[in-house]
Amino acid sequence: MVLLARASQYAFAVNAKLLTSAVNCRAESYLSNLVRQQAVRCFAAPLPGGKQVFKRTKPHLNVGTIGHVDHGKTTLTSAITKVLSGKKQAKFRKYEDIDNAPEEKSRGITINTYHLEYETDLRHYGHIDCPGHADYIKNMITGAAQMDGAILVVAATDGAMPQTREHLLLAKQVGMPLENIVVFLNKADEIPDQETLELVEMEIRELLTEYGFPGDKVEVIAGSALCAVEGKVPELGEQKVAKLLNTLDTKFIIPNRDLNTEPMMPAEHVYSIQGRGTVATGKMERGTFTRNDKVQVVGYGKDIDSVISGLETFHKTVEKAEPGDQLGILLRGLGPKDLRRGMVILPQGHKHVCTDHAKAQLYVLKPEEGGSKRPIANFFNEHVYSLTWDTGCLVTLSGKDFLMPGDAAEVQLQLAAPMFIEPQQRFTLRMEGKTIGTGVFTHLLPKLTELEKDKKTRKAAMRTEMERLGFNPYGEHMARRLKPDYTNSPKPDDNPAFEVFKENPITTSDWGKKK
Numbered sequence: 001m002v003l004l005a006r007a008s009q010y011a012f013a014v015n016a017k018l019l020t021s022a023v024n025c026r027a028e029s030y031l032s033n034l035v036r037q038q039a040v041r042c043f044a045a046p047l048p049g050g051k052q053v054f055k056r057t058k059p060h061l062n063v064g065t066i067g068h069v070d071h072g073k074t075t076l077t078s079a080i081t082k083v084l085s086g087k088k089q090a091k092f093r094k095y096e097d098i099d100n101a102p103e104e105k106s107r108g109i110t111i112n113t114y115h116l117e118y119e120t121d122l123r124h125y126g127h128i129d130c131p132g133h134a135d136y137i138k139n140m141i142t143g144a145a146q147m148d149g150a151i152l153v154v155a156a157t158d159g160a161m162p163q164t165r166e167h168l169l170l171a172k173q174v175g176m177p178l179e180n181i182v183v184f185l186n187k188a189d190e191i192p193d194q195e196t197l198e199l200v201e202m203e204i205r206e207l208l209t210e211y212g213f214p215g216d217k218v219e220v221i222a223g224s225a226l227c228a229v230e231g232k233v234p235e236l237g238e239q240k241v242a243k244l245l246n247t248l249d250t251k252f253i254i255p256n257r258d259l260n261t262e263p264m265m266p267a268e269h270v271y272s273i274q275g276r277g278t279v280a281t282g283k284m285e286r287g288t289f290t291r292n293d294k295v296q297v298v299g300y301g302k303d304i305d306s307v308i309s310g311l312e313t314f315h316k317t318v319e320k321a322e323p324g325d326q327l328g329i330l331l332r333g334l335g336p337k338d339l340r341r342g343m344v345i346l347p348q349g350h351k352h353v354c355t356d357h358a359k360a361q362l363y364v365l366k367p368e369e370g371g372s373k374r375p376i377a378n379f380f381n382e383h384v385y386s387l388t389w390d391t392g393c394l395v396t397l398s399g400k401d402f403l404m405p406g407d408a409a410e411v412q413l414q415l416a417a418p419m420f421i422e423p424q425q426r427f428t429l430r431m432e433g434k435t436i437g438t439g440v441f442t443h444l445l446p447k448l449t450e451l452e453k454d455k456k457t458r459k460a461a462m463r464t465e466m467e468r469l470g471f472n473p474y475g476e477h478m479a480r481r482l483k484p485d486y487t488n489s490p491k492p493d494d495n496p497a498f499e500v501f502k503e504n505p506i507t508t509s510d511w512g513k514k515k
């Protein structure tokens with residue numbers, strides 16, 4: 001019996017190690033095969049020695065690289081590990097180790113988020129390298145949901161580009177503290193004159209202020225990630241990366257970590273290990289989990305009971321998972337089809353009720369904020385992103401025919417499935433590859449009835465709306481028909497949704513509290 005337990009312990013330890021390296025890889029189908037193959041091998045030849053235990057010797061913070069495609073996020077991630085590897089505070093990751101999925105290699109872009117750890121003299125960091133390409137914004141959002149702070153990478157050769165703006169908005173939307181941002185003005189090796197660098201810096205500071213960050217106070221570091229990786233021009237490379245790390249250590253605050261509340265972890269990825277169970281990875285939002293805790297996984301209309309049979313962070317066993325930890329939770333008895341990204345792990349006996357219907361305060365972005373020119377009509381179909389989940393949703397308005405870009409209003413969202421929602425939880429609305437609105441859920445409403453969910457009922461409601469208005473408000477031409485008039489657009493001071501984003505961000509400790 002003891003042997004069996006030992007064997008299974010080894011198997012999980014080794015599987016989990018391989019799994020964590022799998023977590024670090026990015027093509028999921030490729031990975032699940034890899035994990036399965038390796039799992040079989042591990043059972044056959046368990047390695048002696050077990051697993052290292054994660055020791056909390058330094059405060060932990062989750063940071064990540066965000067910014068426009070090709071501005072150098074992955075190169076900077078690699079550069080950080082190179083600089084710290086010299087002090088044995090990180091394992092050096094080459095560029096190819098980070099963008100290692102076949103499609104990433106062939107296209108030369110990041111598609112999935114990549115998680116790694118490093119430490120400085122003062123802190124332990126979980127680092128998430130996010131994709132910059134607009135097509136992979138979903139992965140960026142789930143990656144950003146786990147960050148406590150962001151390194152905005154802007155190529156000095158290009159300046160601010162569309163995803164620089166969109167990532168700033170999304171970073172803010174996930175609720176990271178506003179002071180936890182630093183700008184790395186990359187590719188400074190290609191800019192011969194100081195004046196150009198200063199101009200780009202000014203532009204970025206204005207942009208930060210526009211999005212509600214303290215633009216005049218944020219540290220902007222002009223340097224070159226490539227020089228740091230290649231060990232050239234240290235005053236642009238290594239020294240600037242060291243300065244960046246110093247900023248993370250000294251300027252970034254550690255958000256309030258609430259240990260004494262009901263635990264909650266949204267799953268960012270799900271991996272299955274044949275014969276052992278399923279692992280959900282993600283950031284522990286609040287409370288604590290330990291091995292053998294009885295849990296329930298909720299979301300997408302499911303609630304499934306399980307038991308935590310293993311907890312890991314960055315290849316090491318965790319005895320007690322705490323808020324902020326980037327975890328892999330092995331869930332006993334669950335298959336790969338039981339779980340999916342976006343589901344949330346709660347303790348059994350929790351009081352949370354998932355719903356597919358909620359009231360929210362929505363701000364519709366203007367085109368110059370990265371939004372669309374199209375107004376949002378009643379019964380409009382969009383896609384909503386919150387925590388690590390995303391699903392289709394229908395927007396209903398009250399007392400208004402349309403929401404124009406620049407408008408803020410109370411709306412109701414009818415989701416395609418019951419999801420984990422709490423008052424004050426932030427969300428993003430996207431349509432046709434564009435972020436068109438941001439908001440916060442304010443009230444949970446009772447689940448939709450079968451009649452309300454019925455497609456025919458919804459189509460009939462849209463038809464009635466068209467008849468009432470005397471035209472079709474759902475087509476693309478609406479942007480031409482209803483020209484937004486920004487003279488009536490609420491100013492930041494009287495715009496309640498905008499205010500929500502301006503005020504102090506919600507900390508993890510607020511999330512469990514019912515307002």
Ligand SMILES: Nc1nc2c(ncn2[C@@H]2O[C@H](COP(=O)(O)OP(=O)(O)OP(=O)(O)O)[C@@H](O)[C@H]2O)c(=O)[nH]1
Pocket residue numbers: 067068069070071072073074075076108109110111130131132133153186187188189190223224225226227
């Ligand atoms: N000259 C110069 N080139 C750089 C620098 N940093 C990165 N690059 C180059 O810029 C290109 C893009 O770099 P990546 O690190 O892949 O950019 P990214 O932002 O991670 O791209 P995505 O993840 O796909 O959004 C690569 O060819 C890098 O070698 C730098 O400091 N100077």
